[in-house]
Amino acid sequence: MSGGGIRFDHVSVAYDGNTVLDALDLTVEPGEVMALLGPSGSGKTTALRAVAGFVRPASGRVFLGERDVTGLPPHRRGIGMVVQQYALFPHLRVEENVAFGLRARRVPRAETRDRVAEALDMTGMGAYARRHPRELSGGQQQRVAIARALAIRPGVLLLDEPLSALDAQLRSGMLAELARLHRELPDVSILYVTHDQVEALTLADRIAVMDQARLQACGTPQQLYRAPDNAFTASFVGNANLLPVTVRTDGALLGETELKLDTQGAAPGATATLCLRPHLVGLGDGPGPNRLTGTVGEIQWRGATHRLYVDVDVAGHRVMADVRELRDPPAHGDEVTLHFAPDDAVLLPAGVGAGEERR
Amino acid sequence: MWALFLLLFLPLFALPLLVVLGASFATHWSGVLPSGPTTAHYASATRGEALQALTTSLVTAVTASLIALAAGTWAALAAAELRKRHRKALDALFVLPLAVPSVVVGLATLVAFSQPPMLLNGTRWIVIIAHTVLVTAFAHQSVSAALTRLDPAYEQAAASLGASPAYVLWRVRLPLLLPSLTAAAGLCFALSMGELSATMMLYPPDWTPLPVLIYAATDRGALFTGSAVAAVLMAATLLVLLGVSRIRTRASYR
Ligand SMILES: Nc1ncnc2c1ncn2[C@@H]1O[C@H](COP(=O)(O)OP(=O)(O)O)[C@@H](O)[C@H]1O
Numbered sequence: 001m002s003g004g005g006i007r008f009d010h011v012s013v014a015y016d017g018n019t020v021l022d023a024l025d026l027t028v029e030p031g032e033v034m035a036l037l038g039p040s041g042s043g044k045t046t047a048l049r050a051v052a053g054f055v056r057p058a059s060g061r062v063f064l065g066e067r068d069v070t071g072l073p074p075h076r077r078g079i080g081m082v083v084q085q086y087a088l089f090p091h092l093r094v095e096e097n098v099a100f101g102l103r104a105r106r107v108p109r110a111e112t113r114d115r116v117a118e119a120l121d122m123t124g125m126g127a128y129a130r131r132h133p134r135e136l137s138g139g140q141q142q143r144v145a146i147a148r149a150l151a152i153r154p155g156v157l158l159l160d161e162p163l164s165a166l167d168a169q170l171r172s173g174m175l176a177e178l179a180r181l182h183r184e185l186p187d188v189s190i191l192y193v194t195h196d197q198v199e200a201l202t203l204a205d206r207i208a209v210m211d212q213a214r215l216q217a218c219g220t221p222q223q224l225y226r227a228p229d230n231a232f233t234a235s236f237v238g239n240a241n242l243l244p245v246t247v248r249t250d251g252a253l254l255g256e257t258e259l260k261l262d263t264q265g266a267a268p269g270a271t272a273t274l275c276l277r278p279h280l281v282g283l284g285d286g287p288g289p290n291r292l293t294g295t296v297g298e299i300q301w302r303g304a305t306h307r308l309y310v311d312v313d314v315a316g317h318r319v320m321a322d323v324r325e326l327r328d329p330p331a332h333g334d335e336v337t338l339h340f341a342p343d344d345a346v347l348l349p350a351g352v353g354a355g356e357e358r359r
Numbered sequence: 360m361w362a363l364f365l366l367l368f369l370p371l372f373a374l375p376l377l378v379v380l381g382a383s384f385a386t387h388w389s390g391v392l393p394s395g396p397t398t399a400h401y402a403s404a405t406r407g408e409a410l411q412a413l414t415t416s417l418v419t420a421v422t423a424s425l426i427a428l429a430a431g432t433w434a435a436l437a438a439a440e441l442r443k444r445h446r447k448a449l450d451a452l453f454v455l456p457l458a459v460p461s462v463v464v465g466l467a468t469l470v471a472f473s474q475p476p477m478l479l480n481g482t483r484w485i486v487i488i489a490h491t492v493l494v495t496a497f498a499h500q501s502v503s504a505a506l507t508r509l510d511p512a513y514e515q516a517a518a519s520l521g522a523s524p525a526y527v528l529w530r531v532r533l534p535l536l537l538p539s540l541t542a543a544a545g546l547c548f549a550l551s552m553g554e555l556s557a558t559m560m561l562y563p564p565d566w567t568p569l570p571v572l573i574y575a576a577t578d579r580g581a582l583f584t585g586s587a588v589a590a591v592l593m594a595a596t597l598l599v600l601l602g603v604s605r606i607r608t609r610a611s612y613r
Pocket residue numbers: 015020038039040041042043044045046047
């Protein structure tokens with residue numbers, strides 16, 4: 001079917017005058033996996049439904065490849081879609097569910113049979129062809145839903161929180177399977193909606209971060225992780241310490257403490273947010289110039305690591321540090337020193353989320 | 360639970376029915392209980408005039424239920440596309456025949472179909488039409504209730520797989536509605552089998568449904584014969600309903 005990716009061109013959607021998707025510009029390249037990551041209510045599903053044709057944008061256009069599909073009804077779009085509750089047809093057997101799209105398109109019978117078998121094999125559900133959906137577990141229903149969407153050989157596959165109904169163990173297994181499926185179908189563009197950063201980081205070539213109806217950032221997982229453009233992205237993609245600082249010519253001032261880091265051209269004297277990944281913060285004096293001293297507010301043993309919450313400076317800011325498991329961990333109230341390398345700190349524009357930390 | 364159920368059920372539902380059943384086997388009824396027992400009434404209740412009336416009732420009820428089901432479903436499907444306010448208005452319109460005495464519905468049907476070009480007065484069709492009008496309300500009501508409960512995710516999944524709206528209707532929506540449709544059909548059938556007041560206004564001599572016969576029998580004092588015919592009516596209705604509910608259990612998936 002129509003390969004060639006997805007393009008949102010300034011797409012806005014409103015319900016009863018409430019804008020729930022605000023001028024989204026986003027391109028999913030052919031064969032790319034794009035994760036749409038954001039908290040609940042941020043407009044991810046709405047964006048996906050605009051591609052599928054179930055909501056009509058108030059303004060803007062949606063393209064599939066070169067084709068403008070904004071005014072096209074859903075059944076003419078040739079898109080594969082898997083939703084959270086799977087929506088398998090309860091009155092049809094597994095094989096009939098998978099054959100549904102092919103029958104609706106009047107694909108010849110022999111070819112339908114082959115393609116159903118192929119889609120079921122690809123998802124490992126070949127042995128369950130004669131069952132009804134109610135006779136399957138959640139994970140199996142999930143596979144059938146994917147097989148059903150793939151049987152029509154869509155150029156674009158939309159997945160809306162497909163793993164949220166599964167338990168944690170099944171979820172990581174399905175993640176690996178989805179990655180394998182994508183390797184087997186390298187031409188299919190996938191738009192993957194999730195609120196779970198692990199899913200996004202594992203699966204996606206690029207991540208689009210959404211919050212409050214707007215696209216906040218878009219980039220590869222590495223880009224967003226190492227150099228987020230804003231505090232929201234920093235805290236939503238991975239854990240982050242976000243601390244308010246004042247910019248200096250060759251560093252920044254956190255309370256009374258001078259820190260050396262790359263200011264990336266920020267004007268001296270301006271306020272900014274310092275983003276520090278907890279696993280890049282070390283315990284002890286360290287070799288570099290940057291040290292923070294404070295008292296241990298809380299310490300958690302997490303098997304391979306210890307997580308320390310250290311109250312630095314007078315303003316009561318708390319820094320989270322993930323360090324390799326300690327033989328002799330400090331106790332609550334102990335005075336400790338933390339360090340980090342100048343290259344591991346990122347300065348972000350001051351604003352939302354400063355001082356917050358996510359666990 | 361069971362004891363309470365029986366305590367409420369027996370006097371309320373079972374007793375009147377048991378009385379009819381008892382009377383149908385009786386020769387006299389002077390004490391608390393009828394005396395008898397005889398099957399003579401049943402012999403006459405399953406022959407000749409009564410048998411004819413039973414067929415008449417069955418044909419009328421089946422025809423009226425099927426037409427009502429088709430019309431009610433169609434209307435409910437069409438209404439589902441409307442805005443909420445218009446849908447409410449249409450729903451109310453369909454319930455209207457239930458709010459007026461069925462005699463009025465009978466009278467209205469008589470007036471409406473007594474002039475050319477729609478001269479159906481004196482034919483079996485006028486009875487069937489009146490029954491259809493009466494039971495369509497129920498069909499529409501149950502189907503539109505089922506429609507609002509239908510998860511739109513199914514239709515949307517079907518549409519995303521490339522199914523046109525007509526294909527979605529036949530292959531997804533109607534099959535998913537089937538349990539409600541058969542329930543509605545059963546209800547319509549039972550109502551039509553027992554309908555008397557509108558029928559009295561309309562029935563031609565060669566199309567006498569069973570309730571009319573029962574009424575005539577009790578009216579002229581043949582209480583026991585009437586009871587036997589009524590028991591036959593109940594048995595026939597029950598048989599058909601059981602058949603319908605068998606379809607229903609096979610059609611319910613969840
Ligand atoms: N059919 C609808 N009618 C009114 N508001 C809606 C509808 N669908 C979604 N919304 C609102 O739009 C916002 C975004 O919803 P959604 O796209 O589902 O978010 P997400 O998928 O990111 O959780 C939410 O505030 C939600 O309440």
